[in-house]
Amino acid sequence: MDSILEAKRYLANAKDILREKALKDDGYYQDAKYVKMAGHTAYTGILLALDDLLGKKSKGRKDVDWYKSHLSKMDKKVLNAFNNAYQVLHLDMAYDGANGADLISTGFSEAEKIISWIEARTAAA
Numbered sequence: 591m592d593s594i595l596e597a598k599r600y601l602a603n604a605k606d607i608l609r610e611k612a613l614k615d616d617g618y619y620q621d622a623k624y625v626k627m628a629g630h631t632a633y634t635g636i637l638l639a640l641d642d643l644l645g646k647k648s649k650g651r652k653d654v655d656w657y658k659s660h661l662s663k664m665d666k667k668v669l670n671a672f673n674n675a676y677q678v679l680h681l682d683m684a685y686d687g688a689n690g691a692d693l694i695s696t697g698f699s700e701a702e703k704i705i706s707w708i709e710a711r712t713a714a715a
Contacts, residue, residue: 593642594709600635601701604628614691622687625694629683632701636675639708654680668707675700 612619661669678697682688
């Protein structure tokens with residue numbers, strides 16, 4: 591359950607970074623450095639929560655395909671949310687610095703869905 595609180599904290603920090611540093615103007619964030627930082631922070635929050643749920647990998651580092659494989663066996667809707675969050679938060683924001691506020695909002699929404707799903711799943715266990 592601590593991982594859920596930590597994941598939510600990461601997501602809140604990502605939103606703070608955008609609000610305080612990235613300077614939103616006319617539906618776009620102006621500073622790519624902080625957009626990238628926020629995307630990485632939010633995506634890391636998702637991974638923290640997923641790691642607690644899914645456990646350890648037997649060999650090597652976890653990669654996105656490892657997460658997708660496990661989620662595909664558990665819940666297709668959450669897999670879709672993860673795919674979208676990976677695309678928006680990790681690839682579009684953290685790597686490319688995509689700055690559209692609507693796109694970023696979608697990424698955060700997907701992250702919240704995933705974290706809520708994990709929270710419900712771990713509370714039931």
